[in-house]
Amino acid sequence: MRLTTKGRFAVTAMIDLALREHSGPVALAAISQRQQISLSYLEQLFGKLRRNELVESTRGPGGGYSLGRKAEEITVSDIIVAVDEAIDATGCGGEENCMGDETGRCMTHDLWASLNARMLDYLNSITLKSLVDDQLARGVAVEEAAIKRAISSQPVLKPIKITAPNSVFALGNVFNK
Template sequence: MRLTTKGRFAVTAMIDLALRQDGGPVTLAAISQRQQISLSYLEQLFGKLRRNELVESTRGPGGGYSLGRKAAEITVADIITSVDEPLDATQCGGKGNCGADGSRCMTHDLWAALNVHVLHFLESVTLQKLVDEQHALGFEIEDKPATKRAISSTPVVKPIRVNAPNSVFALGALAVK
């Protein structure tokens, strides 16, 4: 069995979202910045999470994502399977045709049993449990940074407007007058 970055990033992003959703919808750009995950990659993951009703989106100013269900009702298995992450340690995808001649290989039952145990474990871990662990480790939501204002500390210097001819021809025209 292998857990790729798709599953890891989805779980990480969901923990980030769950930790901060009390302050309103959370933007993917903010999650991307905090977790160092590509914004376009998060958009793909959250599209799948939304289709599986694990998150809800809010459009417009102040929009973003919030959990589609309570954190205690979302398991790590839900998240991983929502982003199409296979939870299968067998070489055959559970079909039993993993042997050299297309029959069941000698270790098929071992890997199939591992699949069952891993799935049961991931189903037993809720998003709320992961959030509670972060709080127990001392996690605190950072204060929102003050909004950057477009006011510069240096005064704006206006260009000097010179009322002078800008070419030899304009100079000649002034001389003729």
């Protein structure tokens, strides 16, 4: 199995999101800054995570992403597979044509297929919630950001003080003084 940055970054970003989602939707720009992951790369990953219903997006001011399911229902395997990361150690991608022709499987195919099954079992056994709990147990600080979401139903009335001339004639008077 080759786990690329795509899978690692997706899992990291999902942990960051799960740590902070109790305050409302989390902006990708904030995750990008905290985790040092390119914003455009995160946008690509979260598009795939959203299509696989692992996250939900909220548009507009105060918008961002939140989990699409409970953290205890999302596994590391779900995240990795959602971003198109193959969990496969065989040379043939599970097609059983390792030799590239009709001769079939290579001598080590069963070994790698068995490793695939164990990796998948392991990654299916780790939930996002357990990863979040591990981070909290390690003392990771989760800052409480001020939430600026609601717009008051009552307008704020402030007196308006006009300091500019309101006509061409008033403007001329300013220069004549």
